[in-house]
Amino acid sequence: MTTLIINIKELLQVRESNILKVSGSEMAVLPTIKNAYLVIKDNLIAEFGPMKNIPQTTFDKTIDATGKMILPTWCDSHTHIVYAGNREQEFVDRINGLSYEEIANRGGGILNSAQKLNETTQEELYEQSKERLEEVMRLGTGAVEIKSGYGLTVDGELKMLRVIKKLAQHYPIAIKATFLGAHAFPLAYKDNHQGYINLLINEIIPQIAKEDLAQYIDVFCETGYFTVAETEQIIEAGIGFGLKPKIHVNQFNSIGGIQSGVKFDALSVDHLEVMKTEDILALKNTNTMPVALPSCSYFLSIPYTPAREMIAAGLPLALATDYNPGSTPSGNMNFVVATACIKMKMTPEEAINAATINGAYAMDLSTTHGSITVDKKANFIITKPIPSYNQLPYAFGTNLIDQVFIEGKVIA
Ligand code: NIG
Ligand code: FE
Numbered sequence: 001m002t003t004l005i006i007n008i009k010e011l012l013q014v015r016e017s018n019i020l021k022v023s024g025s026e027m028a029v030l031p032t033i034k035n036a037y038l039v040i041k042d043n044l045i046a047e048f049g050p051m052k053n054i055p056q057t058t059f060d061k062t063i064d065a066t067g068k069m070i071l072p073t074w075c076d077s078h079t080h081i082v083y084a085g086n087r088e089q090e091f092v093d094r095i096n097g098l099s100y101e102e103i104a105n106r107g108g109g110i111l112n113s114a115q116k117l118n119e120t121t122q123e124e125l126y127e128q129s130k131e132r133l134e135e136v137m138r139l140g141t142g143a144v145e146i147k148s149g150y151g152l153t154v155d156g157e158l159k160m161l162r163v164i165k166k167l168a169q170h171y172p173i174a175i176k177a178t179f180l181g182a183h184a185f186p187l188a189y190k191d192n193h194q195g196y197i198n199l200l201i202n203e204i205i206p207q208i209a210k211e212d213l214a215q216y217i218d219v220f221c222e223t224g225y226f227t228v229a230e231t232e233q234i235i236e237a238g239i240g241f242g243l244k245p246k247i248h249v250n251q252f253n254s255i256g257g258i259q260s261g262v263k264f265d266a267l268s269v270d271h272l273e274v275m276k277t278e279d280i281l282a283l284k285n286t287n288t289m290p291v292a293l294p295s296c297s298y299f300l301s302i303p304y305t306p307a308r309e310m311i312a313a314g315l316p317l318a319l320a321t322d323y324n325p326g327s328t329p330s331g332n333m334n335f336v337v338a339t340a341c342i343k344m345k346m347t348p349e350e351a352i353n354a355a356t357i358n359g360a361y362a363m364d365l366s367t368t369h370g371s372i373t374v375d376k377k378a379n380f381i382i383t384k385p386i387p388s389y390n391q392l393p394y395a396f397g398t399n400l401i402d403q404v405f406i407e408g409k410v411i412a
Contacts, residue, residue: 011036012071015371024314030349043407067385073142074333075359080324084120142379149180161213178216217243221257293322318358338396378408
């Protein structure tokens with residue numbers, strides 16, 4: 001099946017296949033072709049270029065994109081979209097003055113979601129989660145990472161990861177799975193932290209490896225959650241079973257989690273709302289992608305990741321949603337890109353790079369996703385007619401997506 005798309009007002013994020021991420025000042029450049037064509041063959045990008053070079057062969061289908069732009073689908077490298085129920089009541093409690101921390105200390109927060117998840121069957125969890133996956137696909141996401149971490153029991157964690165695996169089998173979107181058993185200490189281990197860590201290391205991680213349920217290992221490295229030493233212990237055990245680290249660090253406090261991530265060659269370190277100069281310096285010249293989650297900052301009213309300082313220091317930066325019931329009940333990458341521009345002062349070019357090629361890198365997917373490149377997946381968004389791509393973050397509340405293609409097929 002071949003499709004030719006003609007008269008594309010501007011084809012965004014066209015890259016050679018050797019570009020796997022962009023860093024520092026490179027992030028300000030978004031390569032594009034104006035008045036372009038794009039050819040897709042089955043599930044892949046076959047060819048593209050300016051309209052004057054349009055191929056003179058026949059195609060099964062032709063689409064006229066006059067006035068519209070095309071960009072690669074968003075690569076959302078940090079989500080928790082497999083969860084049960086919601087936490088609307090905590091949202092209202094926060095409006096009425098309680099803090100996220102106070103709610104967690106009362107046994108709400110992650111433990112509240114864990115209780116709901118453990119009371120939900122695997123089938124029901126799949127049904128609830130697939131709604132969110134379909135929602136984010138319609139919003140233009142073509143690759144997504146999903147974490148466990150609301151089970152906090154052997155059965156609960158494995159249930160979550162099996163649901164993620166089933167989603168990956170049933171949907172065309174690329175899905176990467178992360179084991180986040182170290183998301184919080186469950187009540188049963190409140191006074192026996194090492195006991196819970198032993199459970200993660202000796203029982204759950206080996207079973208995950210046996211069933212091939214995850215590619216990554218995550219830890220919530222934060223005051224009141226997992227210490228740096230505990231984080232390192234868990235990460236090391238995961239690495240021993242072939243899981244690469246991607247860790248939650250510096251959300252509320254800078255306690256050395258970034259340095260641990262770098263030490264263990266983490267694929268990414270995520271959140272980064274609170275960054276010391278030494279944290280930024282630790283990330284320089286490493287393979288570790290820093291990931292900012294501006295919707296979380298927005299929803300919790302906490303600081304935004306200091307993107308300008310990080311980019312000025314030469315670092316790359318990726319943007320992701322953090323879609324989860326507690327801190328970010330939204331999987332809208334369009335909002336993430338807009339918020340990064342509005343609140344973090346990223347330029348539209350930087351934000352689009354961060355949400356596509358750098359997001360793909362943070363999932364080990366940048367050889368197949370994240371840019372308009374020959375032989376990459378035919379995953380792209382056709383916008384509605386727009387005057388320039390600046391409109392995407394500028395009109396932050398407007399849905400500017402006309403169609404989403406994933407693996408060469410339109411998502412309804
Ligand atoms: O990334 N920070 C840790 N975990 C999630 C939120 C967890 C929750 O509140 O359910 C996050 O923000
Ligand atoms: Fe998260």
